[in-house]
Structure formats: C-alpha cells, structure tokens
Amino acid sequence: MKQSLNISPTQSLTMTPALQQAINMLQMSTASLRAEIQSALDSNLMLESDDGNSDSDEETPESTGDDTPDAGEVNVEWEQIYEPSPSSSNADLAPSDEWQTNTVSTESLSDHLHWQADMAPFDPHERAAATVIIDAIGISGRIEDWLSIADSLDTDFGLDADAAESTLQRIQTFDPPGVAARNLDECISLQLAQYDSDTPGHGTALKLIREVGLEALANAERYELAQTIDTPANEIDAALALIRTCRPDPGEAYEQSTAEFISPEIEIHRTTSGWQVSLNNDTIPRVRLNERYLELIKRGDQSDDQTTLKNHLQEARCFLNSLKSRNETLLEVAECLVTTQRAFLDYGNKALKPLVLRDVAERLDMHESTVSRATANKYIQTPRGILEMKSFFSSRVPTTDGGAVSGVAIQAMLQSIIAEETPSQPFSDSKLTTRLHDEGVCVARRTVAKYRAALGIAPSRERRR
Known part of the structure; x- marks a missing residue:
C-alpha cells in the first residue's frame, strides 16, 4: 500500500486555559462573580480593590536599578469604555427597583438543557x-x-x-461542557476536546483516557503510564494536570438549591433616540493592578520574590482580561436582544418576536454556547421591571401566512382569549386551537395544552363555573 500525506481543512471549537477561564467567568451569576473576584483579591498580590482613589497610605518602594522590564499594559478600567448609566426618567421605576427584594433559586440542569434544546434547530422528531x-x-x-x-x-x-447518536452528539455540545456523556471517560474527553490542540499535555491526556482509562489512572505510577502509551514521563505530568481541570460531574453546579438577591447586570433606558443599553457597574466590584508591586517588579532582579510577583502578575493580567471580555460579551449580547425585541419592551409579551440562540450567535459571529452562557442567570433592569435575559428569547411557531410568531406571544394570546370566555362555557383546548387558527397562528392542540399548562391555567372542565 502506497503511503501519502494529505492536508484537509477542518473546523473545531477549541479553548486555551485562558479562554476557558473567560468562558467560566461569562456563565457566572452576579453573586458568583463577586465571590470569584473576592477569591482572586485574597490569593493574588498583584490585584487590589479599586475604590477610585489611586493614592496609598504606604510609601512606594524605590527602584534599585535602571533595568525596568515591561510589566505589560492591562486595561483594568474596563468599565470606563462604556457610557455611565443615565438616571431613569420613568416614573414607574423607583430607586428600590435597583435590587429585587425577592429571591431566586439556582436554575436546574434539566431546565438549562431544555431551554437550550428549545433554542436549537431540531426537527420535530429530533426535538422529541x-x-x-x-x-x-x-x-x-x-x-x-x-x-x-x-x-x-x-x-x-x-x-x-x-439518528439517535446524532441527536445525542448535538446535546453534548450544550453547556455545561461534558454534559450527556455516557460514562466518565467520555465526560472528560468531551471537556478536553474544547481545549486547543497546542495546550501542553492535551494529546497525551486524550491518549491516556482512550488507552488506559480514568479508573486505571488513579492508581498507576507516572513511569508506568509513560511506558504503557510510549510517551516521555514529563508529558504525563502535564496531561494529568490538564485532566484534573475537568469536572467529573458537570451537572453538579446546577443542583445547588441556593437563593440570592437578583442584581441586574444590564440597564436599559428609553431616550429620545431609542433604547440605550449600559452595564450596571455598581453590581461588580472594581479591581486593578497593585502599583506598588508593579514598582517592585521593575527592579529586575532574579530573586524568588521577583519570580512570585511575576507569576502573580501574569495571572492577574489573565483575570482582568477575562473580566473585561466577559462584560464586553454581555453588553454585546444585551444590545442585540434589545435591538431585536424593541416592540416587546414597548408593548409587552404579545409583541415578543421569535428569537433563538442561533439567531443571536449568527448576528454577533459567536458560538451558540457562548450566547447561552452570556444569558444564563443574568438580568436586565427595564421600565417593566427586572427581567431575566432568557425572557427575550422564544421559540418559533409558524403562522398560516408563512410567517412565524413566538411561543410567548401565543401564551399572551391564550390568556386574552381565556379571559373573554363565558365562565359557564369555557373554551376547550380544541376551541382555543381554532381561535388561534382564526388569528393566523398554526398550532396543534397538544401545543395549546402545553402552553395553557405552562401558564398555570386549568383545563376547561375545571374552569367551568
């Protein structure tokens, strides 16, 4: 058999460790992000809280040499690239609305996955x-x-x-990474597949899982593993370190029954030129690089303290850039949602347009999972109150004229129709389906029953009075 080399282009989603940190930060709720920032402040010497005062009570250490290696420029004042949030002119927005007084439970894994499935382009059989x-x-x-x-x-x-395998593989691309795996090895492999192939230890990690398995890795020695897969022992260490960054139970974070106050990260205000979108900078603590330790790094010696400070500086740069990227992505997605759903903000649920993850992803040139993470557990302060970002999405339902209407709009229509019914002769689901057809909305009776149940409205036999 003649051997030959061929080059073929392929597309794949890969993540470097820095990108993974940015993505993990993107999907955090406000409370989780505040805790993450506090943890970084506690563990990294190069980070400090930014209270707006650049002066310090301590004296700045003097430089002891002329060599001043570049400490790197980091734009830590990321909130200043956005317009400050203007005060609202709407009478129905009181100052107390800045924080919702009720609490919200953490979204379950099942709800999160079903929501992504509703936003995915499945055909009816695949969706079922x-x-x-x-x-x-x-x-x-x-x-x-x-x-x-x-x-x-x-x-x-x-x-x-x-076909079943194809549907499963589609679900395995959902957030969180590693979900819907059939065993632990596949779960870790799905997470490793998101790393860039140039990540140290990446290829070796996949080879270890494929040829050795995670169960055997727990008790094997590094030299034994190196001989088993014919790989240098130093590469085994990098591979094992990469495997440890993966989560064996990716759904665990969604099953925490915690409750927290709702703090909107996005604010929108009506202006003479339309809707203005801005970040609510009061929700997230401001952080910056510690200038005193930056001065110490400029000494340029090779002491252990210098090495520690430089390592902390590298981590601080990555953290600040991830924080900046998170907020830029969040603002970009919010602007797209508000631009698309202006009628919804003006007129309510009946005017909500069909909008799924793919629509936003294509408009912003992002991956669908990025949009999903950016909208998970995030809230927007609007003149209609604090709304979850996911409420701006809705699945498509075809109309008789070849168009489409959102599922939320159909629910609002159902509420209006049921509100007009005679108490002694309430509309059945079949009658509700006919009424929707008369208004140009083509839906099945079982779909009407599902929407009615989602609204908490009882069947006609229980509504009869």
Missing part, C-alpha cells in the same frame, strides 16, 4: 428525542443507560441508531 435524552440525564450530568434509551427512541420515534 432530545426531550427524552435530556430527561434521562442524571444530576451528575451524565447518562447511565444509553442502550435502553436508544431502543426507546427507535420504538417510539422511529430514530435509528445513527
């Missing part, structure tokens, strides 16, 4: 299969019995093994 698969995912984020699930998909929906 995706619902079954997501319901089979445990609190750990993994699927325990894939074979029986695949059999039921074939029996109930006519999906063969390839």
Whole structure:
C-alpha cells in the first residue's frame, strides 16, 4: 500500500486555559462573580480593590536599578469604555427597583438543557428525542443507560441508531461542557476536546483516557503510564494536570438549591433616540493592578520574590482580561436582544418576536454556547421591571401566512382569549386551537395544552363555573 500525506481543512471549537477561564467567568451569576473576584483579591498580590482613589497610605518602594522590564499594559478600567448609566426618567421605576427584594433559586440542569434544546434547530422528531435524552440525564450530568434509551427512541420515534447518536452528539455540545456523556471517560474527553490542540499535555491526556482509562489512572505510577502509551514521563505530568481541570460531574453546579438577591447586570433606558443599553457597574466590584508591586517588579532582579510577583502578575493580567471580555460579551449580547425585541419592551409579551440562540450567535459571529452562557442567570433592569435575559428569547411557531410568531406571544394570546370566555362555557383546548387558527397562528392542540399548562391555567372542565 502506497503511503501519502494529505492536508484537509477542518473546523473545531477549541479553548486555551485562558479562554476557558473567560468562558467560566461569562456563565457566572452576579453573586458568583463577586465571590470569584473576592477569591482572586485574597490569593493574588498583584490585584487590589479599586475604590477610585489611586493614592496609598504606604510609601512606594524605590527602584534599585535602571533595568525596568515591561510589566505589560492591562486595561483594568474596563468599565470606563462604556457610557455611565443615565438616571431613569420613568416614573414607574423607583430607586428600590435597583435590587429585587425577592429571591431566586439556582436554575436546574434539566431546565438549562431544555431551554437550550428549545433554542436549537431540531426537527420535530429530533426535538422529541432530545426531550427524552435530556430527561434521562442524571444530576451528575451524565447518562447511565444509553442502550435502553436508544431502543426507546427507535420504538417510539422511529430514530435509528445513527439518528439517535446524532441527536445525542448535538446535546453534548450544550453547556455545561461534558454534559450527556455516557460514562466518565467520555465526560472528560468531551471537556478536553474544547481545549486547543497546542495546550501542553492535551494529546497525551486524550491518549491516556482512550488507552488506559480514568479508573486505571488513579492508581498507576507516572513511569508506568509513560511506558504503557510510549510517551516521555514529563508529558504525563502535564496531561494529568490538564485532566484534573475537568469536572467529573458537570451537572453538579446546577443542583445547588441556593437563593440570592437578583442584581441586574444590564440597564436599559428609553431616550429620545431609542433604547440605550449600559452595564450596571455598581453590581461588580472594581479591581486593578497593585502599583506598588508593579514598582517592585521593575527592579529586575532574579530573586524568588521577583519570580512570585511575576507569576502573580501574569495571572492577574489573565483575570482582568477575562473580566473585561466577559462584560464586553454581555453588553454585546444585551444590545442585540434589545435591538431585536424593541416592540416587546414597548408593548409587552404579545409583541415578543421569535428569537433563538442561533439567531443571536449568527448576528454577533459567536458560538451558540457562548450566547447561552452570556444569558444564563443574568438580568436586565427595564421600565417593566427586572427581567431575566432568557425572557427575550422564544421559540418559533409558524403562522398560516408563512410567517412565524413566538411561543410567548401565543401564551399572551391564550390568556386574552381565556379571559373573554363565558365562565359557564369555557373554551376547550380544541376551541382555543381554532381561535388561534382564526388569528393566523398554526398550532396543534397538544401545543395549546402545553402552553395553557405552562401558564398555570386549568383545563376547561375545571374552569367551568
């Protein structure tokens, strides 16, 4: 057999460790981000709180040499690149609305995955299969019995093994990374696949999982592992360190039944030129580089203290850049949502347009999972109150004229129709379906029943008075 080399272009989503930090920070809620910032302040000498006062009570250390290595310029004043939030002129917005007095529970993994599935471009059979698969995912984020699930998909929906596998692989691209894996090895492999191939230890880590397995890794010696996969021992250390950054139970973070005050990270205000979107800079503590330790680094000696400070400086740069990237992405996504849903802000749910993750991702040239993370557990202060960013999305439902209407708009229409019914002769789901058809909305009766139940409205037999 003749051997030859071929080059073929491929596309893949990869993450460097720095990008992974930025993405993890992007999906954090306000409370989680504040805790993350405080942890960074406690552990990194080069970071300090920015209270707006650049002076210090301590004397700045003097430089003892002429060599001043470049400490690197970091734009830590990221909040100044945005316009300050103007005061609202709306009478219905009181100062107390800045913080919602009620609490909110952490979103469950199932809710998070079902929401992403609703925003994904599945056909009807795939969507039904995706619902079954997501319901089979445990609190750990993994699927325990894939074979029986695949059999039921074939029996109930006519999906063969390839179609079921394709639907599963689509769900495995959802947030959080590693979700819907069928075993621990696949869970870690899915997470490793998001790293850049040039990441130290990346190829070796995948090879260890493929040829050795995680269970055997726990008790094996590094030299034994090196011989097993024919790899230098020093590469084993980097691979094991990379594996340790992955989460064996990616769904665990979504099952914490904590409660916190809602603090909106985005504010929108009506102006003469339209809606203005801005970051609420009061929700996140401001941080900056410590100028005194920067002066110490400029000494340029090779002491252990210098090495420690330089390592902390590198970590601080990465942290500040991730924080800046997070807020830029959050603002960019919020601006897209507000621009698209201006009618919703003006007129309410009936005017909400169909909008899914892919729409926003294509407009902003982002990955769908990035949009999902940017909108998870984030809130916007609007003249209509504090709204979750996810409320600006809604699935598409076709109309009789070839257009589309959002699922939320249909729910608002249902509420209006039911409010007009005669108490002694309430509308059945079939009658509600006919009324929606008369208004140009083409939906099935079971869809109407689902929307009615989501609104907390009882069936007609229970509404009859």
